Amino acid sequence: MSFKFEKLIIWQRAMDFGEDINTIIKGFPKHEMYNLSSQILRASDSVALNISEGYIEQSNTEFNRFLGYSVRSLAEVVTCLYKAKRRDYITNEVFDKLYKESFDLMNMTIAFKVRLKQ
Template sequence: MKFKFEKLIIWQKAMDFGEELYKITKKFPKREMYNLTSQTSRAVDSIALNISEGSIGQTNPEFKRFMGYAIRSLAEAVTCLHKAKRREYISNEEFDKHYSKSFELMNMMIAFKKKIK
């Protein structure tokens, strides 16, 4: 038996995206450990965490609220990607790859949130 959120494609993609960004933060300089590395990890982990937490709620408005938090966390993770690119911690190719995945996930999450009644 699975939890309801484990069946959600957006949760699965958020989990994958989180692990991908976690891997790239390992390349960041040590001086970023308590700054950009930590912020990126917290933001990207919050995406899947909020989806799962909201899905357990008793009401659809509550789930919508948590989806809003997840969407905001994804926007924060995208900003962290921009910071990493500007600071030259990741290549333009890495940025483009993860930016594209985040854009796809954002669209899926917004569409999903709209369908919650």
């Protein structure tokens, strides 16, 4: 037994991405707990949450809207990553890895959106 969205590669990748973000925020300073740490974690979790919410019993048009929310959340994550890098909370290597994951996931999601419209 499983939900249909669990088979979506973009959902699986978004779930992994959220866990990667959760791992890095453990190294952020305590004073960021309710600021940047919380913001980036909520935004990264929102990517997978919107995919699953939009996929269940929604029309393609409605699902497309939720995929758009996922893409916007990715943009928010990227901005938070820049903030974390500027504040020296993450290394350039960590930034580059998560930036690439964000970019790849965004492109996959946009391609999926285009496919839904066909």
